Amino acid sequence: MIKEIDIWRTILMKSMETTQLLELLDANEDLYIIDVREEDEVAHGMIPGAQHIALGTIPERLEELDETKPYIIVCKAGGRSANACSYLEAQGFDVTNLEGGMLAYDGELEFK
Numbered sequence: 001m002i003k004e005i006d007i008w009r010t011i012l013m014k015s016m017e018t019t020q021l022l023e024l025l026d027a028n029e030d031l032y033i034i035d036v037r038e039e040d041e042v043a044h045g046m047i048p049g050a051q052h053i054a055l056g057t058i059p060e061r062l063e064e065l066d067e068t069k070p071y072i073i074v075c076k077a078g079g080r081s082a083n084a085c086s087y088l089e090a091q092g093f094d095v096t097n098l099e100g101g102m103l104a105y106d107g108e109l110e111f112k
Contacts, residue, residue, distance in 0.1 A: 013085050014096040018104045021047075021072065025107060033072045034065075036084045037102070041076060045109030047102075052112070055080045058087060067092050074098040074105070 024031055025048070033050040035042055042052050053061050055075070065071070071093060075081040078101045085095045098105070 013082060013089070015099050016072065016096050017099050018106070021098060021105070022107045031072060032066075032069045033074060034084070036073060036075045036080050041102075042112065045102075045111055047074060047105065048108055048110040050074065050110070055084055058084055062091060065093065067094075070094040070096065072096050072098055075101045077101045077103050 021031075031049065033047050035046050035050045035052050036055040036058070037052075038054055039052075046052065051064075053064070065088075071088070073081040073084045073088070073095050075084070078097060078099055081097050081101060085097045088095045
């Protein structure tokens, strides 16, 4: 069961649309993007420059992240990334959820 505080955290979470992300990418902004999808999902392409950290591995990989940098979190549709944002915010990170995730993203892809 979702607690009321979790609902409020989701409502208050920073988010951006894919059009905003594409504008930032086109402007060559320094972006820190974390893709929380599973390995088989990222095999179909990632946002260029994104770092892959599957949702279930975030707690054990926190030391790879810099609390002074703002992160954009992405998944397939926006649900898992919202969960990741909630967790990372609680750990003191500045995070923004990509609304609609990769299903809404129609920009360039990078294959790893």
